Amino acid sequence: xxxxxxxxxxxxxxxxxxxxxxxxxxxxxxxxxxxxxxxxxxxxxxxxxxxxxxxxxxxxxxxxxxxxxxxxxxxxxxxxxxxxxxxxxxxxxxxxxxxxxxxxxxxxxxxxxxxxxxxxxxxxxxxxxxxxxxxxxxxxxxxxxxxxxxxxxxxxxxxxxxxxxxxxxxxxxxxxxxxxxxxxxxxxxxxxxxxxxxxxxxxxxxxxxxxxxxxxxxxxxxxxxxxxxxxxxxxxxxxxxxxxxxxxxxxxxxxxxxxxxxxxxxxxxxxxxxxxxxxxxxxxxxxxxxxxxxxxxxxxxxxxxxxxxxxxxxxxxxxxxxxxxxxxxxxxxxxxxxxxxxxxxxxxxxxxxxxxxxxxxxxxxxxxxxxxxxxxxxxxxxxxxxxx
Ligand code: COA
Numbered sequence: 385x386x387x388x389x390x391x392x393x394x395x396x397x398x399x400x401x402x403x404x405x406x407x408x409x410x411x412x413x414x415x416x417x418x419x420x421x422x423x424x425x426x427x428x429x430x431x432x433x434x435x436x437x438x439x440x441x442x443x444x445x446x447x448x449x450x451x452x453x454x455x456x457x458x459x460x461x462x463x464x465x466x467x468x469x470x471x472x473x474x475x476x477x478x479x480x481x482x483x484x485x486x487x488x489x490x491x492x493x494x495x496x497x498x499x500x501x502x503x504x505x506x507x508x509x510x511x512x513x514x515x516x517x518x519x520x521x522x523x524x525x526x527x528x529x530x531x532x533x534x535x536x537x538x539x540x541x542x543x544x545x546x547x548x549x550x551x552x553x554x555x556x557x558x559x560x561x562x563x564x565x566x567x568x569x570x571x572x573x574x575x576x577x578x579x580x581x582x583x584x585x586x587x588x589x590x591x592x593x594x595x596x597x598x599x600x601x602x603x604x605x606x607x608x609x610x611x612x613x614x615x616x617x618x619x620x621x622x623x624x625x626x627x628x629x630x631x632x633x634x635x636x637x638x639x640x641x642x643x644x645x646x647x648x649x650x651x652x653x654x655x656x657x658x659x660x661x662x663x664x665x666x667x668x669x670x671x672x673x674x675x676x677x678x679x680x681x682x683x684x685x686x687x688x689x690x691x692x693x694x695x696x697x698x699x700x701x702x703x704x705x706x707x708x709x710x711x712x713x714x715x716x717x718x719x720x721x722x723x724x725x726x727x728x729x730x731x732x733x734x735x736x737x738x739x740x741x742x743x744x745x746x747x748x749x750x751x752x753x754x755x756x757x758x759x760x761x762x763x764x765x766x767x768x769x770x771x772x
Contacts, residue, residue, distance in 0.1 A: 399430060
């Protein structure tokens with residue numbers, strides 16, 4: 385059965401920080417952030433945007449009435465969950481008007497959560513060919529002010545609709561996965577900020593890539609020449625370049641040039657948004673689909689997902705005829721262009737804002753919310769109130 389991505393869209397909050405200005409404020413050469421790390425702008429989440437509202441906004445941008453009636457599974461991948469018990473998927477289900485006979489759950493494994501959702505969706509559709517499954521990857525990446533990870537923060541969500549006979553990307557049933565218990569990045573329940581061993585996380589990411597690629601090649605007999613382009617989890621865009629360098633270490637020039645030639649297109653959106661953890665790989669795929677030249681139907685795209693802690697997986701898909709007419713390039717460019725730049729002091733204030741931890745009621749300032757955007761309006765009697 386042909387199963388894969390039928391629709392894909394994203395949402396990011398409407399404020400950002402300019403990376404050159406952040407570098408200046410931190411006494412760092414701006415080229416370190418823009419070239420060494422590869423980021424131009426960093427999305428910042430105001431208090432009225434959390435993992436739930438961002439995912440609902442991403443989902444609303446792609447779903448029509450027919451989809452809402454056909455979706456019977458909502459899979460919410462995040463490491464920025466807002467409740468230990470209730471899944472973010474339940475709120476998204478309600479906020480987007482998906483038919484009531486659906487199941488809705490949350491998935492967690494650092495930046496790998498949405499990929500786990502895609503794997504589950506494929507199995508579900510194989511058993512239930514008429515189903516459509518909504519997979520969400522939504523996160524706020526926060527390391528804190530004046531930390532090593534500060535230039536690699538960001539916020540946003542990707543929504544992916546999977547079905548049989550998809551119109552964008554058919555997914556191959558060919559993946560290679562790996563799990564290892566390591567401490568490269570984690571966020572204890574008591575902390576608003578992630579803990580990270582930055583250098584070790586880079587090294588672990590690249591080792592996982594090398595290992596799963598080796599397993600994948602053995603399993604499938606495929607090699608670099610079988611891939612038109614590759615997309616990677618991009619916590620910061622330089623990481624994608626490092627990943628291509630690992631894969632092409634012994635490759636011939638043609639393979640290296642081809643993969644590198646798609647790299648800039650595949651990180652165009654990530655450069656302007658920053659790290660969105662579990663959605664980052666899919667934001668990169670969307671960037672390639674929308675910002676790259678039209679690729680031939682059947683062209684194979686490799687996808688590498690990495691979630692610290694750690695799980696890695698390499699899998700692939702082939703493009704469908706006419707996929708360019710199914711994506712929403714203009715809307716996504718307008719979303720990025722309509723954002724407002726924050727001064728460094730405004731950014732610092734927003735980043736440190738948090739909901740009360742003692743259960744006090746709060747009304748959240750949402751003066752800046754654009755019409756039609758879902759947001760968190762209040763927390764009353766320990767219950768979050770979202771407004772659509
Ligand atoms: N001009 C151009 N490049 C410069 C530069 C300058 N003036 N100054 C430094 N650089 C380059 C460095 O050479 C380095 O490149 P390389 O990675 O190709 O070697 C890069 O910029 C980063 O510099 P580095 O000194 O390593 O940065 P850092 O110690 O501040 O740490 C991270 C960078 C990414 C490790 C840190 O931001 C972090 O911990 N982020 C969160 C964790 C993460 O995203 N992990 C990814 C795997 S999941």
